[in-house]
Structures are given as structure tokens and as C-alpha cells.
Amino acid sequence: MRRSGMADDLAPEEVRALRIDVPSQLPNIRVILEETKDARNVGSVARAIKGMGISELWLVNPLCDWRNSQEARQLASNSRDVLAAAREVTTLDEAVGDVHLLVGTTHRRRERRMAQPVTMREAAAEIARTAIDHRVALYFGREDFGISNASLSRCHLAASIPMAVRNPSLNLAQAVQIAVYEVFIACAGERSPVSYRLATDQDRRALLHRLQLLLRMVEFEPLNDDWDTIRVPLERVLGRTRLESRDVAVMTMLCHDLEEFLKRKGIVPRE
Numbered sequence: 001m002r003r004s005g006m007a008d009d010l011a012p013e014e015v016r017a018l019r020i021d022v023p024s025q026l027p028n029i030r031v032i033l034e035e036t037k038d039a040r041n042v043g044s045v046a047r048a049i050k051g052m053g054i055s056e057l058w059l060v061n062p063l064c065d066w067r068n069s070q071e072a073r074q075l076a077s078n079s080r081d082v083l084a085a086a087r088e089v090t091t092l093d094e095a096v097g098d099v100h101l102l103v104g105t106t107h108r109r110r111e112r113r114m115a116q117p118v119t120m121r122e123a124a125a126e127i128a129r130t131a132i133d134h135r136v137a138l139y140f141g142r143e144d145f146g147i148s149n150a151s152l153s154r155c156h157l158a159a160s161i162p163m164a165v166r167n168p169s170l171n172l173a174q175a176v177q178i179a180v181y182e183v184f185i186a187c188a189g190e191r192s193p194v195s196y197r198l199a200t201d202q203d204r205r206a207l208l209h210r211l212q213l214l215l216r217m218v219e220f221e222p223l224n225d226d227w228d229t230i231r232v233p234l235e236r237v238l239g240r241t242r243l244e245s246r247d248v249a250v251m252t253m254l255c256h257d258l259e260e261f262l263k264r265k266g267i268v269p270r271e
Contacts, residue, residue: 023187030056043072044173100134104155123159
């Protein structure tokens with residue numbers, strides 16, 4: 001027999017104090033956790049994102065046995081379906097290959113050459129707009145030091161949650177909860193979609209590879225023979241410009257023609 005006084009016995013629309021139509025773009029949004037050390041955080045994040053209508057959780061090279069963690073399952077509570085469906089991959093490339101907008105999160109100021117973060121609320125507005133017809137990923141790093149500068153340089157946006165004091169910082173699950181709440185609220189508002197088709201991360205990575213190949217063919221020598229000194233700035237440029245798929249196609253065609261010209265001149269890529 002139904003106990004009308006108990007919230008657990010009520011339908012979802014009867015329980016919540018505020019009723020809201022679930023935004024349509026949420027299936028296009030995924031949350032990525034990189035090298036998570038504590039399985040409890042994985043369970044807590046699963047619960048946080050499900051409550052905001054997001055079901056895609058990707059784990060890049062996790063440093064914990066989250067699949068066999070009883071604590072992770074307990075903290076996931078009624079979100080164990082999201083936890084069970086989480087995808088584990090080895091590299092960030094695997095998690096973002098089909099992503100059109102990658103938003104990295106940070107709680108600390110970076111080097112001057114890095115793009116400075118916007119507030120999570122500002123980033124959420126761009127996520128909501130883009131996710132209408134593109135895939136978006138919200139990316140969180142390790143609990144102890146977050147996302148590396150090299151990985152953050154791949155992101156289109158760096159987002160941060162403003163706080164009144166420097167310390168204590170938010171833990172991972174708290175940060176995810178605030179971020180996905182901002183995204184949920186932004187998605188619930190009226191947004192105009194992006195008017196052009198964006199390139200995926202995989203497209204941009206392929207273009208970056210072609211550019212580096214050309215540089216090797218013309219015997220470009222990076223500082224101290226460290227190719228990261230040129231790769232990272234190129235990634236930053238390709239990320240910031242929000243390339244359209246047709247832009248990448250044109251630039252890839254130019255790279256191909258230049259490669260063929262150099263080959264006809266007897267110039268081949270160096271190993």
C-alpha cells in the first residue's frame with residue numbers, strides 16, 4: 001500500500017520541489033575523469049552527473065579499482081547504472097576523438113602563455129550552445145594536481161569555479177557537481193545553436209600530425225630538439241580557433257599538396 005507521506009513512494013514529478021523540463025542536449029555531453037586515484041570519487045561523480053541528466057562517464061587511465069569497489073557502488077546510490085556503464089580507456093585521445101568542444105577544468109592559475117580560465121558559468125553557456133548539435137566533453141584531472149599544462153593546451157576552454165578563499169579547494173566530486181549543475185541550468189535556457197559544423201578532436205589531431213610531418217620534411221629544428229616546444233603551441237592555436245570541419249579539410253588538403261611537392265623534389269620525412 002502506498003504511503004503518501006514518504007518521498008520515496010512518490011513519482012519523480014511529485015517529489016521535486018521544482019519541476020523542470022529536461023534539456024534535450026544533455027545526451028551530447030560527457031564527463032571525463034583522468035587518472036582518478038580514489039574509487040569513492042568515481043561513485044560520487046556518477047551520482048552527481050546523473051542527477052543533472054548526464055549519463056556518459058569516461059575514465060582515462062584510472063589509478064583505482066573502481067569496478068570492484070563496494071564504496072564506489074554505495075556512493076553512486078541510485079546512479080549505479082551510470083557507474084556500470086562508465087567507459088575506461090587508456091589515453092585522452094580515446095575519450096575525446098569524436099568531441100567537438102573540450103572544456104578543461106582548473107582551480108589554479110597557469111603559465112602566462114596558457115589561456116586563462118573563464119568562470120564555470122561562462123563555460124556552461126558555451127557548452128549549452130554547442131551541445132545542441134555537437135558533442136561536448138567536460139574534463140577533470142587528478143585529485144592532487146588536476147590537468148597538466150600539456151593536456152589543458154588541447155582544450156578549447158579552461159573553466160574554473162570561483163571561490164571566496166584560496167583554500168580549501170573543492171574535492172573532485174564537489175567540483176563535478178557544481179560544474180554539471182551550471183551546465184544543466186545553462187542548457188535549460190534558450191540557446192542559439194552553433195551555425196556551422198565544428199571539427200572533432202580527432203580531425204584536429206590528424207591535422208596537427210600533418211603539420212609536424214611538414215616541419216620534419218623541411219628540416220625544422222625545434223628548440224633543444226624538443227618537439228613539445230612546437231607541438232604544444234600548435235595544439236593551443238588549433239584549440240582556441242574552434243575550427244570548422246571545412247577549415248580542417250582545406251588545411252589538410254594544403255598539407256597534402258605541399259607534402260607531394262616536397263616528395264617530387266626528393267625530400268622525404270625524417271624519422
